[in-house]
Amino acid sequence: MVLEGMELIAIIVVIGLFFVVFKQFGVWEPLLLDESSDCELELSAVRYQPEGLEQLQSQTKFTRKELQSLYRGFKNECPSGLVDEETFKTIYSQFFPQGDATTYAHFLFNAFDMDRNGAIRFEDFVIGLSVLLRGSDTEKLRWAFNLYDINKDGYITKEEMLAIMTSIYDMMGRYTSPSVRDDDPSEHVEKFFQKMDRNRDGVVTIDEFIETCKKDENIMASMQLFENVI
Amino acid sequence: MAAGVAAWLPFARAAAIGWMPVASAPMPTLPADNRQKQEGLIAINVSGHKFQTWRNTLERYPDTLLGSTEREFFYHEETNEYFFDRDPDIFRHILNFYRTGKLHYPRQECISAYDEELAFFGIIPEIIGDCCYEEYKDRRRENQERIQDDEDSENQNEMVPPDMTFRETMWRAFENPHTSTMALVFYYVTGFFIAVSVMANVVETVPCGTLPNRVKEVSCGERYALAFFCLDTACVMIFTVEYLLRLMAAPSRWNFIKSVMSVIDVVAIMPYYIGLVMTDNEDVSGAFVTLRVFRVFRIFKFSRHSAGLRILGYTLKSCASELGFLLFSLTMAIIIFATVMFYAEKGSTASKFTSIPAAFWYTIVTMTTLGYGDMVPKTIVGKIVGSVCSLSGVLVIALPVPVIVSNFSRIYHQSQRAEKRRAQKASKAAGQALVCKANPMFDTHHNHLLHCLEKTTNHEFVDEQAFETSLLEVSMVKQASCSSSMSSSSSNQGLSCCSRRNKRKNFNVPNCNMTGGHRNSIQELSTIHIRERHIANSRSNLNAKFEETVPLNCEHPYITAAVITLPTPPVTTPEEDASFLDYSQANIVRVSAL
Numbered sequence: 001m002v003l004e005g006m007e008l009i010a011i012i013v014v015i016g017l018f019f020v021v022f023k024q025f026g027v028w029e030p031l032l033l034d035e036s037s038d039c040e041l042e043l044s045a046v047r048y049q050p051e052g053l054e055q056l057q058s059q060t061k062f063t064r065k066e067l068q069s070l071y072r073g074f075k076n077e078c079p080s081g082l083v084d085e086e087t088f089k090t091i092y093s094q095f096f097p098q099g100d101a102t103t104y105a106h107f108l109f110n111a112f113d114m115d116r117n118g119a120i121r122f123e124d125f126v127i128g129l130s131v132l133l134r135g136s137d138t139e140k141l142r143w144a145f146n147l148y149d150i151n152k153d154g155y156i157t158k159e160e161m162l163a164i165m166t167s168i169y170d171m172m173g174r175y176t177s178p179s180v181r182d183d184d185p186s187e188h189v190e191k192f193f194q195k196m197d198r199n200r201d202g203v204v205t206i207d208e209f210i211e212t213c214k215k216d217e218n219i220m221a222s223m224q225l226f227e228n229v230i
Numbered sequence: 231m232a233a234g235v236a237a238w239l240p241f242a243r244a245a246a247i248g249w250m251p252v253a254s255a256p257m258p259t260l261p262a263d264n265r266q267k268q269e270g271l272i273a274i275n276v277s278g279h280k281f282q283t284w285r286n287t288l289e290r291y292p293d294t295l296l297g298s299t300e301r302e303f304f305y306h307e308e309t310n311e312y313f314f315d316r317d318p319d320i321f322r323h324i325l326n327f328y329r330t331g332k333l334h335y336p337r338q339e340c341i342s343a344y345d346e347e348l349a350f351f352g353i354i355p356e357i358i359g360d361c362c363y364e365e366y367k368d369r370r371r372e373n374q375e376r377i378q379d380d381e382d383s384e385n386q387n388e389m390v391p392p393d394m395t396f397r398e399t400m401w402r403a404f405e406n407p408h409t410s411t412m413a414l415v416f417y418y419v420t421g422f423f424i425a426v427s428v429m430a431n432v433v434e435t436v437p438c439g440t441l442p443n444r445v446k447e448v449s450c451g452e453r454y455a456l457a458f459f460c461l462d463t464a465c466v467m468i469f470t471v472e473y474l475l476r477l478m479a480a481p482s483r484w485n486f487i488k489s490v491m492s493v494i495d496v497v498a499i500m501p502y503y504i505g506l507v508m509t510d511n512e513d514v515s516g517a518f519v520t521l522r523v524f525r526v527f528r529i530f531k532f533s534r535h536s537a538g539l540r541i542l543g544y545t546l547k548s549c550a551s552e553l554g555f556l557l558f559s560l561t562m563a564i565i566i567f568a569t570v571m572f573y574a575e576k577g578s579t580a581s582k583f584t585s586i587p588a589a590f591w592y593t594i595v596t597m598t599t600l601g602y603g604d605m606v607p608k609t610i611v612g613k614i615v616g617s618v619c620s621l622s623g624v625l626v627i628a629l630p631v632p633v634i635v636s637n638f639s640r641i642y643h644q645s646q647r648a649e650k651r652r653a654q655k656a657s658k659a660a661g662q663a664l665v666c667k668a669n670p671m672f673d674t675h676h677n678h679l680l681h682c683l684e685k686t687t688n689h690e691f692v693d694e695q696a697f698e699t700s701l702l703e704v705s706m707v708k709q710a711s712c713s714s715s716m717s718s719s720s721s722n723q724g725l726s727c728c729s730r731r732n733k734r735k736n737f738n739v740p741n742c743n744m745t746g747g748h749r750n751s752i753q754e755l756s757t758i759h760i761r762e763r764h765i766a767n768s769r770s771n772l773n774a775k776f777e778e779t780v781p782l783n784c785e786h787p788y789i790t791a792a793v794i795t796l797p798t799p800p801v802t803t804p805e806e807d808a809s810f811l812d813y814s815q816a817n818i819v820r821v822s823a824l
Contacts, residue, residue: 006610013614069269077238095242108245125241132244140247147248168249192252213251222250222257226243 048081050122059123060130067126074122082119085109099173107164111147133227140223141210155203156196161189273311274325279318280311287328294352296328320347327353335362341369379648400479417535420472424531427465431525434458466502469495469528491534498528541645545638552637556630560597563626567619568593574611581608592616597623 050056056067078087085106092105112120112128131143146152150160165185172180196204196212213219250257272288274281274296291297306313314321320339324347327333335344335358348355358366394402403413434451451458473495480486501521533539546553568589575583582605583589592605596619607616 010610010614065269073238091238092242095239108248111248129241129244132247141251144248144251148251165252168252188252188254191254209251218253218256219250222253223247225250225257225260226247228260 048121050081056123056126060126061134062126062130070126070129071122074125082121083125084119088120096171096173098175099171101171103163103167104171107147107150107167110150111143137214137220137223138210141213142206145206145209155205156209157203158189158193161192161204162186165189165192274321275306275309275311275313276316276318276321277314279321281321281325283325283328290328290331291353296324296351298352300352316350317343317347320344324348324351324353327357332359333357333362334359335366335369337365341366341373345370375644376647376651379644380651397479398481400475401481404476404479416472420468421532421535423465423468424528424535426461427469428526428529430458430461430465431522431528462502465528466499469499469531473499491531494527494530497524498531501525537645538642541642542638545634545641548641549634549637552630552633556627559626563597563619563622564590564593567597567615567622570615571607571612571619574609574615575607578608578612583607593619596620598627599624 050071053064053067056062057064060067062070075081077091083091088109089102089105092108093101095101109120110116112124114124114127128143131139135143145156148156148161148164150163162185165188169180169185169188174180193202193204195216196208198208198212270285271282272285274283288296288301295301301312304312304314320336320343323334323336333353333355345355355366403410403416407413407417434449436450437447438450438453440447473492476492476495477483477486486492501524504521533543568586571592572583572586572589575581575589583592588605594600595602595605596616599620601620607613
């Protein structure tokens with residue numbers, strides 16, 4: 001009968017209200033998967049201290065004062081002592097506001113993060129900088145090779161190079177003159193491989209790379225460009 | 231870019247080596263880096279508190295005092311540090327700004343002190359971090375309102391031009407009953423008659439027993455008709471006289487007629503006159519009776535006598551949007567629930583919900599939780615709907631009420647504060663007189679300086695009244711208040727030392743705007759710095775200009791003098807009448823022609 005049907009509806013409404021009230025009081029959480037509760041243990045509890053000054057001095061080519069100055073700047077920006085990838089991408093992107101620097105920043109992050117733990121410590125940072133600013137040409141070239149070799153297997157393939165090149169062109173953004181066409185990166189990769197790949201086996205090894213670069217005057221000159229940055 | 235990100239720039243440049251092997255063109259040469267990098271500590275001594283920081287930290291913001299060469303002015307050779315004679319507690323925050331790139335506003339500091347420090351160190355307040363910006367803006371707004379209140383009340387209390395017309399005196403008496411005893415008497419008399427009239431209206435309708443030749447009880451109004459009529463006449467006469475007087479005294483009659491109080495006045499006395507006109511016509515006397523309802527509006531006349539009522543009215547006006555929202559949401563809810571109720575109860579027999587509008591009454595009564603009980607749902611669905619209706623009614627009404635309450639509270643407290651400050655002014659003035667006697671040498675030097683100026687320009691400073699009378703003789707223009715305190719410098723010197731930061735009114739440029747509304751120009755002109763060397767010239771110019779052109783000025787509301795703001799070190803320059811130093815414009819010469 002209609003009346004009974006209506007009473008049924010009333011009863012259903014009341015039961016529904018009960019469920020709502022229970023959920024409100026946290027008494028009954030039937031289908032909620034608790035992803036939220038483990039978010040409290042965040043990296044805020046983690047703090048990292050670098051090795052001592054003497055050790056860093058022996059590992060890098062910076063003077064004591066330079067190390068002190070570098071650490072002060074680093075600690076100011078990252079009080080926890082670690083730079084994770086997101087922060088790194090954000091910082092690096094701020095220098096290239098017109099384009100998208102996140103992909104290149106990702107590769108850069110991997111090049112600095114030598115022990116692959118997802119965060120750059122001060123040691124990684126300073127060792128990397130030491131190579132870039134105070135290292136010999138061979139060391140710098142080795143560092144660049146390491147950057148291009150995404151999977152760190154000792155060979156640069158065309159795909160890896162294309163990824164790097166695309167990320168570099170991405171940093172340029174859309175408003176360039178002449179504007180970046182879609183096949184610009186691949187053309188650039190072709191030119192690179194023609195220059196570097198001696199034995200035409202489709203990959204560039206470290207020796208091919210270093211040898212070719214040392215023969216190129218432009219590259220050697222530009223390697224010395226940023227020596228006085230610190 | 232934030233200072234923090236700038237710290238990463240060397241890293242980004244170093245990482246650029248990664249592009250070198252794939253570069254298609256040679257790299258551009260480095261820009262010349264002539265700046266020698268001094269990595270040294272700077273010691274800053276602020277009133278004895280020693281602060282130290284790296285030189286680079288300060289140089290992050292080169293357009294502030296500490297980051298530029300301006301700080302060299304504060305270098306103290308003997309102790310090899312930079313000395314500032316300022317507040318060290320606030321300086322802490324300023325130094326933190328250099329360190330972290332974020333400026334914070336400490337809640338316990340006074341807003342004007344903080345603003346002054348920021349202005350001194352060349353930091354614009356807009357860069358206060360988001361965490362503190364709300365608080366800062368709120369405090370600033372409160373301060374501005376307070377200053378505005380002070381000004382308004384000062385202007386009200388001090389503008390007693392000696393030759394107001396009778397009309398203006400009357401208007402002032404009406405608006406501020408405290409100014410004269412006549413006004414006070416008038417105020418109380420009208421208040422009394424308003425109360426009497428309202429009481430009479432109320433008592434008129436009370437049943438008063440039966441007349442000897444009638445069965446039914448009659449109201450007092452009918453029994454003592456003559457007495458009430460006389461009372462009513464007397465009240466209305468008083469109200470009419472008051473209204474006419476106000477109309478006569480109003481500076482702008484059209485504005486007065488449009489104002490709310492005048493409308494209330496008219497509505498309160500109209501029924502009587504209409505009644506007088508219409509008593510002989512029996513047909514419309516029924517309508518006349520309804521007009522008597524409007525006599526109750528006399529109670530609103532009390533709002534002239536009560537500040538609280540005015541505040542309530544003002545609050546309701548300022549909360550108009552919240553009230554509007556409340557009304558709108560209630561209307562929506564009423565319509566929805568009435569419709570549902572009607573259709574739910576349609577089936578039941580002898581249902582009182584005969585139509586949707588009929589259900590409106592039920593919905594309103596339920597939502598406001600009145601629950602008269604004259605209409606109740608009988609079906610189950612109806613009852614469910616009814617319960618949901620009452621629950622939602624509680625919620626909808628409860629939401630905008632706190633907003634209205636907080637608005638009322640804020641406005642009420644503001645008016646309380648204004649009252650308190652007026653009461654405190656007497657003691658404040660006494661206190662300041664005490665403080666200002668501290669530096670007698672300053673006064674002597676200052677007087678000597680003014681004398682030198684007088685000798686230079688061959689004019690003399692005179693005091694206010696003498697100038698006024700002489701002006702009255704010169705021209706019969708009634709705005710003789712132009713003279714004001716340009717020439718009152720000699721007498722006000724005692725105040726000018728401490729008036730540097732506190733009062734802004736010492737220098738009132740004579741423009742004939744006392745009764746007009748051009749107070750803004752006075753404020754702008756009140757920032758005047760004059761360097762010592764130029765005093766003779768500029769002062770003589772100003773003097774000559776004022777004295778010559780004052781008669782002219784009395785006809786035109788604008789002054790043709792140019793005001794020149796020059797930077798001065800804030801400590802030693804004895805300014806004559808300039809009372810408000812403009813710290814923030816330290817490096818800018820501003821010429822404003824008004």
